[in-house]
Amino acid sequence: xxxxxxxxxxxxxxxxxxxxxxxxxxxxxxxxxxxxxxxxxxxxxxxxxxxxxxxxxxxxxxxxxxxxxxxxxxxxxxxxxxxxxxxxxxxxxxxxxxxxxxxxxxxxxxxxxxxxxxxxxxxxxxxxxxxxxxxxxxxxxxxxxxxxxxxxxxxxxxxxxxxxxxxxxxxxxxxxxxxxxxxxxxxxxxx
Numbered sequence: 058x059x060x061x062x063x064x065x066x067x068x069x070x071x072x073x074x075x076x077x078x079x080x081x082x083x084x085x086x087x088x089x090x091x092x093x094x095x096x097x098x099x100x101x102x103x104x105x106x107x108x109x110x111x112x113x114x115x116x117x118x119x120x121x122x123x124x125x126x127x128x129x130x131x132x133x134x135x136x137x138x139x140x141x142x143x144x145x146x147x148x149x150x151x152x153x154x155x156x157x158x159x160x161x162x163x164x165x166x167x168x169x170x171x172x173x174x175x176x177x178x179x180x181x182x183x184x185x186x187x188x189x190x191x192x193x194x195x196x197x198x199x200x201x202x203x204x205x206x207x208x209x210x211x212x213x214x215x216x217x218x219x220x221x222x223x224x225x226x227x228x229x230x231x232x233x234x235x236x237x238x239x240x241x242x243x244x245x246x247x248x
Contacts, residue, residue, distance in 0.1 A: 063100070063104060064083075065083055065087060065100060065101070065104045066103070066104035066107050068080055068083050068104075069104050069105055069107075069108065070107065070108055070111065084101070087100060087101060134228070137228040137230075138226045138227070138228050140160075140228075141162055141163070141226065141227040141228050142226075142227070144160075144162045145162065145227060149162065150162045156234070157232060157233055157234060158232040158233060158234045159232045160230065160232070161230050161232060162227060162230075163227055163228050163230055164227060165224070165225060165226055165227045166224075166225050167222055167223065167224050167225070168222070168223045168225065169220060169221070169222050169223070170220075170221045170222075170223055171197050171200075171218060171219075171220060171221075172218070172219045172220075172221065173193050173196060173197055173216060173217075173218055174216060174217045174218070174219070175191060175193075175196070175215070175216045176215050176216055176217065177214075177215035177216075178191050178215075180211070180214075180215045181196060181211070181212065181215055181216065184208065184211050186199070186208075186212070196212050196216060197218065199211075199212040200212055200213070200216075200218045
């Protein structure tokens with residue numbers, strides 16, 4: 058494990074476009090030093106290569122942080138959904154707080170998502186389901202029955218619609234006060 062950070066290594070890692078003159082001076086001082094050329098090469102090479110090591114280390118940390126973020130979001134979602142189930146069991150829709158404004162129970166909802174697969178786009182465009190390209194929204198509306206029977210038959214003949222309903226469980230919603238910082242400072246002072 059490396060425990061020393063050399064001056065040139067730091068200079069290389071922190072260089073910006075407006076500090077290149079200083080970096081040139083550092084290169085010159087290394088090249089003009091009394092050290093053996095192999096030591097000069099190693100010093101310059103390892104200092105620059107250390108950037109790759111830092112980038113790789115940061116990439117690994119970013120992956121770990123992304124996994125942690127995903128895990129925390131999942132835990133929050135589970136806690137909110139589980140809490141909503143318990144609130145519903147007790148018939149609680151809203152719980153007032155001192156530090157927080159309130160915790161409210163959201164209503165469960167369902168959202169329908171359409172996935173339209175067109176088999177004959179030209180026929181639908183010629184029938185008037187178009188903007189400059191095929192108007193998929195109009196085709197879906199025809200599927201839903203918001204058009205004439207001939208439109209619906211034409212759409213069904215030239216496309217296939219799959220319907221996916223997404224159910225969202227009831228969740229708790231944490232409503233923070235706008236002056237939470239003042240309350241937290243007050244609580245710290247009281248302690």
